[in-house]
Amino acid sequence: MSLTTKEIDQISQLLQDSAFDELHLELDGMKLSLRRAGAGFSEQRREPTPSTPAAPMLSPPAPAPTSTTPNPPPAAITLDPNQEPVTAPLLGTFYRAPKPGAAAFVEVGSEVDVDTVVGIIEVMKLMNTVRAGCKGRVTAIHARDGVLVEYGETLLTVARIS
């Protein structure tokens, strides 16, 4: 069976009016998973709070974040030997720039040295600088600005220059 767009709209309205963050529906041969924007396990800070009103968001029926399946490790990134991962030295909110609107500390292509600041990790309003820890050129930036990073998560990749 299938659902019309209108029916999906109606179902999403049900979720919006409810106290729940997620809805998983299984009908003959089809699965529908709805999740509130900003809900679930994405970054959701309670303060400063100005966030857009929660609206249901269609998401693929892929593994639900609240499933009981084993948790995938955060952002495991394979690298060739010359590529050095720069990992989060602590859990917190990652910022790519010193303040909102300012230029990012580094971009893809930036050259970095051991002490070059590549980002900030904020833990309960305490800012911790993250340094590259190696000399090279940034080839990829994995962590998004303003998002929770876990300890050991790869923030960016640097191609080493000897």
Added chain:
Amino acid sequence: MAIRRILIANRGEIALRIMRTCRHLGIETVLAVSLADKDSVPARFADRVVCIGPAKSTDSYLRAETIVHAALAVGADAIHPGYGFLSERVQLARLCEDNHIIFIGPTAIQIEAVGDKLRARAQAEAAQVPVVPGGAINTLAEAQALAEIIGAPLLLKAVGGGGGRGMKRVDRLDELPAALELASAEAGAAFGDARVYLERFVAQGRHVEVQILGDGRGKVVHLGERDCSAQRRYQKLIEETPAPHLSDSLRHDLHNAAVRLSESLSYRGAGTVEFLVDVERQTFYFLEMNARIQVEHPVTEAVTGIDIVAQQIAIAAGNGLNLNQSDVHTQGWSIECRVNAEDPDRDFQPSPGLVRQVQWPAGPGIRVDTHIESGSKVSPYYDSLLAKIIVHASDRSAALALMQQALSHTHLQGITTNISFQQRLLSDPDFVAGGVDTLFITRLLSHTN
């Protein structure tokens, strides 16, 4: 406020224990793990894990700001601290209060009130709960004057200590100056607080504690007592409820004293009031109050049928206490044995490593709270508790027999455990008779050596 998602700031068996109740209640779980615990059984059970730091607990499980930051970031309504780690740190409770996260436990003020031994003692005295004769000392002269009144043997305790740490026994009064200097220096180094106090050492004492639940508005019920006298170096090994061979009046007085103290604090959540029962004098003294869930809570759950974690969550959510004292009934006898990764033949040295194969006991009346399965790694970074085996039977002798049977069906390969030692304790005539004092294990070991 409804609690829909809880961040569990702990590890091991207690993390799994808390999450089981959460799952039963339909509450989502986020487990904060260190790098060493990322592949643990609790991590696989959780709805989500967040890695908060490296294996060393001072850089992970003991970081209150990191825990609260993680809870806010994942949208958790509440934090359950378990036992140990941050469970009795004022800092975590206060950070939660300041950031509108529910702390599943008492208020920061209550933690402070019972965490400081001197304040807890004063609180107990104010609630007409008997305390061990003794008091705070600031100088050697004060200590000597007080020691003259109380008489030897004495116990020097660190104000900031707990769980048996920071205590010194003084057998003769002329040993006092040296012992005081040492105790004070050790207390300063270990707890950042050099204050010590002096009290009577009870030669033959039993450790009996009372489980309480408070709604935070002055209503308190008790869930009976637990006898935890089988200790080695103040580390409990076997716990049971009810406490054997206590007179009805003494038992009743213990329960009432625990309730009185908790009421005087308008205590919120689950707590345990520990007493020293003076066998000679047939009386008891307040020892301390633990403002958290206890390791040995399952024996109380077995005889009362009450899920203590579910009660903690309900109280924290503001639902109050759905129990009156008359609703609490106990049935039968329950015993818990702690299975530790320790080698009894090598002075109980920790025995970390890979658990190649494990078989836990099962069957009617047997409960096993564990985070260990075949292939689990026992990390040297954390305490050595592998499992708690809890039995529940109609009476004490049936419970003892069931525990022996359960232990004989417990097999771990790859690491050394204390199971054989537990079997020895359980079959000791004094333990079988019941009502041993806190020096029971010490005596048993000195006979062997």
